[in-house]
Amino acid sequence: MCGISGLFDTQGLRSYDRALASRINNIQAHRGPDEDDLHLEPGLALGHRRLSVIDLATGQQPQFNADASVGIVFNGEIYNFQELVPELKALGYVFRTRSDTEVIVHAWSAWGTACVHRLRGMFAFAIWDRAQQSLFLARDRMGVKPMHYAWLPDGSFIFGSELKVITAHPGFVREIDPKAVEDYFSFGYVPDPRCIYRNAHKLPAAHTLLLRRGETDQPAPVPYWDVQFTNDNPIEQADAEVELRERVRESVKLRLIADVPLGAFLSGGVDSSAVVATMAGLSDKPVQTCAIGFDDPRFNESEFAQQVADRYKTDHRLEIVKSDDFDLIDTLAWLYDEPYADSSAIPTYRVCEMARKHVTVALSGDGGDESLGGYRRYRMHLGEERVRNRLPQGLRQSVFGTLGRLYPKADWAPRMFRAKTTFQAMAMDSVQAYHHSMSHLRADQRARLFSPAFQRELGGYNAIEVFREHAQRAQTDDPLALIQYLDYKTWLVGDINTKVDRAAMAHSLEVREPLMDHLLIEWLATLPSDLKIQGGEGKAVFKKAFEPLLPHDVLYRPKMGFSVPLAKWLRGPLAQRMRESVLSQRMLDSGYFNATVLERMVKEHLSGQSDHSTPLWMLIMFDAFLRQNEKSAPV
Structure with a gap:
């Protein structure tokens, strides 16, 4: 690398x-x-x-x-x-x-x-x-x-x-x-x-x-290449499971060639566990695996990583990261060169730092969720699509548009009662709805955040245009395939791959991605979507394929993700940094933001009245970018 x-x-x-x-x-x-x-x-x-x-x-x-x-x-x-x-x-x-x-x-x-x-x-x-x-x-x-x-x-x-x-x-x-x-x-x-x-x-x-x-x-x-979702492979599920396992094996085997120490990330999730299990079957030596855990049990998956490590007798190393590990803000701003708001960049940075102490190359499980329908948002989108397809657009816009406007933003409520975003999405077409669900800040929130002068400078441009342009090239009317395609073009490249590349290369670590092999991607795009999501279970065919190789708890537990306790940080040890960043003179002088909205978000979050952790983190990282931009400008 x-x-x-x-x-x-x-x-x-x-x-x-x-x-x-x-x-x-x-x-x-x-x-x-x-x-x-x-x-x-x-x-x-x-x-x-x-x-x-x-x-x-x-x-x-x-x-x-x-x-x-x-x-x-x-x-x-x-x-x-x-x-x-x-x-x-x-x-x-x-x-x-x-x-x-x-x-x-x-x-x-x-x-x-x-x-x-x-x-x-x-x-x-x-x-x-x-x-x-x-x-x-x-x-x-x-x-x-x-x-x-x-x-x-x-x-x-x-x-x-x-x-x-x-x-x-x-x-x-x-x-x-x-x-x-x-x-x-x-x-x-x-x-x-x-x-x-x-x-x-x-x-x-x-x-x-x-x-x-x-x-x-x-x-x-x-x-020179694009993925084509045909979803027309007539293969039976049992045969698909066998072929999928073999294709993953071939992809992993290709990525084991190195003249330096090689290992794998083992998060305890399905994808990295499948990669490690496959590596173990290809090696006559113990696989070197690396994992990090958190001292907050709500974010700690290390016990599941240990199950896989024990099963395959890997040379496993675990480091526990404190839940207040937030001192990387300026480091990340320098590494990513642009505003970048995925807070999981922090644990990703730490696991790369830890892995580099032992190996020069690490295999990851990145790409599995996008290719196999693993995200919860996929299942939610398909549920919304079923309703959208049954009701005329005019009726949807009238009924759900009104509900979306009137329903309160209930951050404090149990998830089942936080329906505002769903109501808003139901009034939209498929592409707009998926963009709505993927947006850190929805269009109405961005409109309130931005100053009138900056909105005029945008000249009517809306980030939905990114999705619209890609959707025109997707060449599929399958609802799952469409949003997988959009994720390939945006989320996977701009968020996941960017995050891993910068975090790994900060420590001179090479990360290889067997689940993103283009031949595997092409084959997966031929599989019918009902092999990927079955009965509300994401990655169904993948999980069935690896049942002989992985513990049931690893395969079928709720997805946790590489998360950090943002809301808690921003009301506690990061409160002062948050206030100083979001309300800095640099941010106010930038001309991008409505100062009144910035002040209200800070106040409401600190008081516990609302959870504004997502926009506040984005603003902190944007301020860190502006500060880094000033600091590193050539003289």
Whole structure:
């Protein structure tokens, strides 16, 4: 796992300063502490920070072919690289290393832009082809590895694994994008391809970008893959269980190749437990597993992780984190470069910190909920859909729209009585309703939070447009498949993968994701949705498949998640920090917020009158971003 960076002159052959190229590359040194190197030639600078995992002796980057006509900087792992080597050798390519990096170099020479179709793994890379005077960027299908880029005012193109590579360049203009602010306060992150800065972009998952020197227009990213939900596989459930278990086994096996210590996260949930059980069946040595627990039993899953560890006799390590572990706010603001409000980034950071003491590579269970219908919100959405399909839209809007407006926001009440959001969703179409349920702050809440001046600046833009654009490409009318597709394009890439990448790379830890293998994803998309959710049980076929391998309590207990006690923190040890952040002069002067609403939320939360922990945490993290942005701006 690594960090990459580069500068490319699209119009000429300017010379890039080595000190500048080194500085912007080394700002992400945490991604690759083992080695760093640069390649500079007229009109080009490539930088690489290396975390050595495969071919420790000869896998250095930037890496070139024999005649130095094609070079690459690469972040990720190509799991099928050993299969591609003999095919490329048969085409006449000579290998000087044992690395997957060299496979990509020769794959480009052999197949050009189509090389991405041959690669199975997680990757973000940039290839320089001197003969074509071109720079080719690519990102993996599920967006596991990041790629950011921008065009600078002087005409240069800049890219990097993290946004801080771009913002570290003195020529980059840090102008915040109002649409990104609206997106953040809806989703809790800034979804691809947008960045918090107007002039920066994320290369979307499963896209490439090809630049040629001398072309005056800025090219647009080109998609090369998408998941197609057919839901038409005629397979019987018993056969699906067997095949699913075998496909997971094959995916896990591919991800066990490493020349460094390798282990797994073991949270005690279904997905990580299934991965560990599979690893144990593939290894003649005890699997190294890592888990963290919380001293608050409401958030502690460690007993279930221990059941799996005991069953498979893993080399298990557990650390208990205090429930007031909230001193990472400024660290997270620096790591994520943008406002990022998923509070589970805190325990994720801690488990990566703990794992890195023992291993360099860890397998995770990320992606299982999205692919197999594991989230509670999926089941709720399907229940709402059944009602929506039975009642005319006009009637729904009249009845449920009125109820949604009149029903109180009862944060204090038992969950069964908190119906306001459900009533509001019932008056909407499917896409709008799912966005409503996924929004940290709903449209009406954002309208109250934002100042009139900022709302005018938005010019009518609403974060729902992100979902609308993706929904147009989903090519499915299956209600579960549609929201799974939306999650693949937004939540999984922008929240889950971003969270894990930054938290892991902060500790120079590589995390691999067997449940996000694109061949597994493609197969799962053929399964009928009623194999995924049955009788209110999510991940039904997955749980049945792993019944022979996992304890019943692990498979069928209520999902807990990687949560932290936000409401308690913000009324207790974080109360002062919350007040100082939310009501800081920096926030009030930003022009984004209605000061009266900010003051009321702080007061109501501290008094216990309402639970505003979600918006308050988002505001704290937004203030931390603004503060970090001021602190790190080039002078």
